[in-house]
Amino acid sequence: MAKIVVIGAGAAGLLCAAKSALKGNNVTVIEKMERPARKLMITGKGRCNVTNATFELEDLISYVPTNPRFLYSAFSNFMPYDTMSLFEELGVPLKIERGNRVFPESDKAVDIVDALVNYCKSSGAQIIRGTARAFECDGNKITSVILEDKTKIPCDKVAVCTGGKSYPLTGSTGDGYALAKSVGHTVTEIKPSLVPLVCSNHFIPKLQGLSLKNISISLLENEKEIYSDFGEMLFTHYGLSGPVILSASSHIRNMGKKQYKVIIDLKPALDAQALDKRIQRDFTELSNKDFINSLNKLLPKKLIPVIVLLSG
């Protein structure tokens, strides 16, 4: 029986610990937060979008914007239907929504967290509180994990499941990169993905809170389109957010080196000619009104002063 230490009790750590314990290993999970899986609690706006009900490996891979081949072996071993069966077996009924997104029937991320924590414990793994800070090695083998309070946890193998660096209040502060580097791993430059965008346009704060539906966006890198999407988005006080923007953000790989522009098409169902006709019709119907008041039928109220300003 090997002594396995898993650092981090997020989705990855809990599943890794449970599977390893079920194979007969002696597994200890180290978690620095008071409770496990804090980030999982906020996923899918508190509902947790567990997986995507796409069952063909090639289709699944096609959704991954960068280095999709890397996920081949992981997906080959554990497909979305495995994830779905696991949660159903753990007593969490699931439902499939628009875009094949899978959620717990209860709409509560906490049900997913509880299921994973119980799975981990019932498989025989123990979860302890602590912050992993360093490794003790014998040659090229890790023999102990050293915690912040200097406690040493002896081990034969270690799984670093410390997550990324976003939402640090959930415990994901990027510790894993330093731990991996300390034992000779190469760590590539880390880049944000699935994040809102900060924009420099002066009018953005005026649009804060405006949510747009059925729009399309085009993402340009140095004036060349690299991504387009259709759906919903939102203006924040600093820029853009919402589903299509978060998806677009994962295609921004050279922030700082290249220039990025988002073009929003408010009327994607109309081509330029049809849109022109529509505007002419509105202007004729509302010819006794000021320009600013003649756009009421065409645009959301909050957007009108900005469009008037931009149209010169």
Ligand SMILES: Cc1cc2nc3c(=O)[nH]c(=O)nc-3n(C[C@H](O)[C@H](O)[C@H](O)COP(=O)(O)OP(=O)(O)OC[C@H]3O[C@@H](n4cnc5c(N)ncnc54)[C@H](O)[C@@H]3O)c2cc1C
């Ligand atoms: C707002 C938001 C919404 C999201 N929604 C979805 C969604 O609906 N569906 C989806 O699939 N994904 C979603 N994600 C992504 C998802 O949350 C992550 O992919 C997932 O949490 C990664 O799991 P993980 O176990 O790798 O890392 P994490 O969940 O980050 O867990 C890492 C754990 O390691 C612990 N840790 C870190 N350093 C140490 C240390 N030194 N010692 C001990 N413990 C340590 C942390 O406290 C944490 O508990 C969302 C992310 C965000 C930010």
